Amino acid sequence: MTNKDLADLIFPNITKTIEDYEKMYPKRKLDEGACVTRFAPSPTGYMHLGGFFQALIDFNIAKSSNGIFYLRNEDTDQKREVDKAVELIMETLKHYDIIPDEYEYKGEIVGEYGPYIQSERKEIYHTFIKHLIEIGRAYPCFCTKDEINEMRSTQEERKMRPGYYGRFARCNNMSVDEAIKRIKNNEPYVIRFRSNGDFENKIIFNDLVKGRLHLNENDIDDVIMKSDNLLPTYHFAHVVDDYLMHTTHVVRGEEWLPSVTKHIQMFEAFGFEPPKYIHTPLIVKKDGGSIRKISKRKDPEASMSYYDELGYPTLAVIESLMTIINSNYEIWHTENPDKTFLDFKFNPEKMSSSGALYDLDKLDNISKDIISKMSAKELFEKSYEWAKKYSESLTSIIEKDKKYYTSILNIEREKVKPRKDIAKYYDIENLIWYMYDDIYFNKDLEYEWQKITDKEEIKKILKTYISKYYNVESQESWFDKVKKLADELGYASNMKEYKNNPELFKGNVADIATVLRVALTSKSNTPDLYEIMNLFGKERVENRYNKLIEKF
Ligand code: GLU
DSSP: OOHHHHHHHHOTTOOOOHHHHHHHSOOOOOOTTOOEEEEOOOOOSOOBHHHHHHHHHHHHHHHHTTOEEEEOBOOOSTTSOOHHHHHHHHHHHHHTTOOOSBEEETTEEESSSOOOBGGGOHHHHHHHHHHHHHTTSEEEEOOOHHHHHHHHHHHHHTTOOOSSBGGGOGGGGOOHHHHHHHHHTTOOOEEEEOOOOOTTSEEEEEETTTEEEEEEOOOBOOEEEOSSSOOBOHHHHHHHHHHHTTOSEEEEEGGGGGGHHHHHHHHHHHTOOOOEEEEEOOEEEEETTEEEEOOTTTOGGGBHHHHHHHTOOHHHHHHHHHHHHOTTHHHHHHHOTTOOGGGSOOOGGGSOSSOEEOOHHHHHHHHHHHHHTSOHHHHHHHHHHHHHHHOHHHHHHHHHOHHHHHHHHTTTOSSSSOOOOOSSHHHHHHHHGGGOHHHHTTSOOOOOOOSOOOHHHHHHHHHHHHHHOOOOSSHHHHHHHHHHHHHHTTOBSOHHHHHHOGGGSSOBHHHHHHHHHHHHHSOSSOSOHHHHHHHHOHHHHHHHHHHHHHHO
């Protein structure tokens, strides 16, 4: 009996050949230098920041080279729930406008190189495995779970490398006749790759991020097809899929680096050229004095849903990740303020090979900057959309009076130096609630008085203000009047004079302005007071001041 007999016995229904598939999935017609990348998540029902980070790199490489970025669902581990998970991945990508050129979603296949869901590619994998069996580079393994566990314990006890290799690879030496007999006997088996490697040999591997590495050749006969669902393992599916889909650059987490020698060996067994690899570093964070991996268990920011729930603009999240993708990104962006991240050319050499340090404060700063540059209309739309999804209270505030809400957002906006106080839509309610009388008067207000705290003095200031200082045409003329008020009550209107002779005054005009601000809003820090007063109008300002005077 020959290997061919064995292959036919295992895959009696496989009639296609590798060449058939090569014809079905011909070389892509792309420009010279165009890159083909893929995002290949396992649908677990969780979208990790690290996965999105990789997708962003994939997207950037493909878009900046006029290439193709596709989505492949790696669902060969079918114990997990798949449908919802695929939806989460696709919806997240869409939310960020990282739209794959090719994908399979809700029954629709876009692209000529599908199916893009691994569980639908069984026949393809079987064809490739059949070929390996025929050429003697794969074989059935009948070792039971117990036998494998026993092998592991022996290796542990003797402090040996773990794995199915050398004399531990028992079924490697089984004759074809025996294998056929046992299969006919209905004994369960998996298919293993026959490595032929020597662990003592060093091979040179070039990773685009990690550089030139000397790695031990693989000698482990890994499982490539599982016995229960007859689906391939990751290692094998990666080789077949990235070959047939013509991936030029594989961007994946560095946890796969130790397996790369297996993959290269499999590519070689088929006579295929392996793709280029970009093994991305872990995303890490500062935690007290140390730096550690961002973890799904401990850190809410590990999940992409975190950013959506808090209402970060998508661009802020992307920009913050770009700064840790390439160390030169920030400088580039400062020099090219009108360009987008898509104009930036990703350079793997500018990526940290040890760990990408993600910083939420930095995200906040980037985000404040982006939100400050939005028009009031744009911010209205984005924050309203967010509120409808995540905040009933902000929704009801907005829906009371959309025009008024937009006017609030417009304070110190659409200017050369706009106000930068909003990092995320979630912050808005806390920054504007006092602009609404119904909320304001139903709250236990905590007045943030500063230097002037005496109630009689405050009353005097407010009464004087009410009696004299309305009807102002401009910010300048208004502030002139506040200065006059300061003079009248014995406060310095001129800061220089005040600094030279503080003992001559009760205080200065800034103290007066603070009283006017706190009495109107309860807060010591607000956007421009004149603009708030203008928005309120005389009656509401007067009403708030009078109510406070009464209360005192
Ligand atoms: N399915 C693998 C994972 O989620 C993908 C690794 C790769 O991109 O090749 O880790």
